[in-house]
Amino acid sequence: MSLRVLVIPEDPTNDQHVLKPICEKLFEELGRRARIEILKDPHLRGVTEALDPAQVRAIVDENEMIDLFLLLVDRDGRGPSPRLGNTNQARAREQDHPGRLIACLAVEEVEVWLLALHRDTLEARWPEVRSHEDSKEAYFDPLMARRGWTGEVGGGRKRAMRELGARWRGLLEVCDELRELRDRLGAWLASHPEG
Numbered sequence: 736m737s738l739r740v741l742v743i744p745e746d747p748t749n750d751q752h753v754l755k756p757i758c759e760k761l762f763e764e765l766g767r768r769a770r771i772e773i774l775k776d777p778h779l780r781g782v783t784e785a786l787d788p789a790q791v792r793a794i795v796d797e798n799e800m801i802d803l804f805l806l807l808v809d810r811d812g813r814g815p816s817p818r819l820g821n822t823n824q825a826r827a828r829e830q831d832h833p834g835r836l837i838a839c840l841a842v843e844e845v846e847v848w849l850l851a852l853h854r855d856t857l858e859a860r861w862p863e864v865r866s867h868e869d870s871k872e873a874y875f876d877p878l879m880a881r882r883g884w885t886g887e888v889g890g891g892r893k894r895a896m897r898e899l900g901a902r903w904r905g906l907l908e909v910c911d912e913l914r915e916l917r918d919r920l921g922a923w924l925a926s927h928p929e930g
Contacts, residue, residue: 736929737768741801743794744845745785745808747775752889753845754807756896757913760903765921767929772801782808786824788831795832803835803923805916810840811868837923839916843868846875848913851906852898853878861909 742758744750751773762769774794779785785808795804806828810821825838841848847870854861857874864874876885884891899906907914 737770738762738802738927739800740769740771740803740805741774741794741798742771743774743785743791743804743806743808744779745782746780747773747778749889749892750807750845751775752892752896753849756899757848757906758805758807760899761913761917761920764903764917765924767924782811782821786821786828788828791828791836792831795835802927803837804832806836806838807845808838808840809844811843834923834926837916837919839912842910842912844871844875846871846892848906848910849892849895850874850878851909852902853895854905854909865909 740758740762742751742754744754755771755773758771759769762771777790777794779790784790785806791806795801798804806825808821808825821840825840829836829838842865847865850857850864850870851861854864857864857878859874864870867873879885879891879895882891882895884894887894907917
C-alpha cells in the first residue's frame, strides 16, 4: 500500500513542477511507494498563507486520509529577520501537527533546487546563486530564456526538471535542506512501517 502525501506549496501554479518530482525521488530513494499530491485547493498565494497556522490546520483537518503533509516553501525574505521568522513558523507548524507534517524551507527559493540541476550552465558561481535573495529573477528567468523554455509548462520548470534523474546526487550534495528532508523522511518512515 502506498502512502498518501500532500505537499503544501506557497503557490502550486509553478512550484508543483519542481516539488512533485523531487518528492517522488525522495520516496523512491527511501524505498517506499508514495502517492504525491500537490495542494491546489485552497490555492495558496505566498509564503505567508502557507505558514499561517489557521490555514495549515484547516488543510490538515480537511484531508484526514493523508498520511503525511510536506510543507515546502521558500525561505526567502530580505535580511536575517524575515528568514528566521519563516524558519520559526515552519517549526511551529510541525509542532502543531506532530507526526503528520514535516516542513522544509528552500534556500532561498524552490527554483534554486531546479537551478542546482543546471549549475554547470549558469553564468554565476554556485555559492552566488545559492545565496542570492532574488535567485528566481537573477538566475532562473535568464536560464529559461537562454534555453527557450519560458513558454513551456510552468515557465520551463517541467522541462528543466527532466534532469533530476541523472543529477539527483549532485542536487543533494549542494542543497543541505533536501538532504535533511530526506533524512527526516527516512526517520518518519522508520516509525511508520508498511502495514
